[in-house]
Amino acid sequence: xxxxxxxxxxxxxxxxxxxxxxxxxxxxxxxxxxxxxxxxxxxxxxxxxxxxxxxxxxxxxxxxxxxxxxxxxxxxxxxxxxxxxxxxxxxxxxxxxxxxx
Numbered sequence: 001x002x003x004x005x006x007x008x009x010x011x012x013x014x015x016x017x018x019x020x021x022x023x024x025x026x027x028x029x030x031x032x033x034x035x036x037x038x039x040x041x042x043x044x045x046x047x048x049x050x051x052x053x054x055x056x057x058x059x060x061x062x063x064x065x066x067x068x069x070x071x072x073x074x075x076x077x078x079x080x081x082x083x084x085x086x087x088x089x090x091x092x093x094x095x096x097x098x099x100x101x
Contacts, residue, residue, distance in 0.1 A: 009034035015060045022052040 013023070013033040029034045029047045036044070036056060045052035079087055 006032075007033065009037055012037060012060050013056075016056055016058070018052060018055055022048045026056065 010033050014034060018026075024038050025047050026044065027033070032038065039057075041050070041053045041057055044056055048056075079090055082090055
């Protein structure tokens with residue numbers, strides 16, 4: 001399942017649960033959700049309070065975006081392709097990463 005990058009940016013921004021007024025302000029200032037997600041905290045902070053800027057840049061788990069099954073399949077394929085001695089290291093790292101949950 002391939003997702004359009006613009007649709008993924010909209011979904012990611014929607015899951016940030018930003019205050020409506022702040023979201024409208026950011027969209028007016030940047031015109032594109034992908035640009036908002038790629039901006040620095042300082043850049044966003046020129047338009048909204050620092051707490052909102054931090055929330056806009058906080059990561060969203062892939063499962064919340066409906067990508068859990070896609071991510072799990074990709075992860076299994078990558079693990080299968082690794083040499084045996086590296087699989088245990090990869091499994092240990094994935095348990096510590098919030099993006100691999």
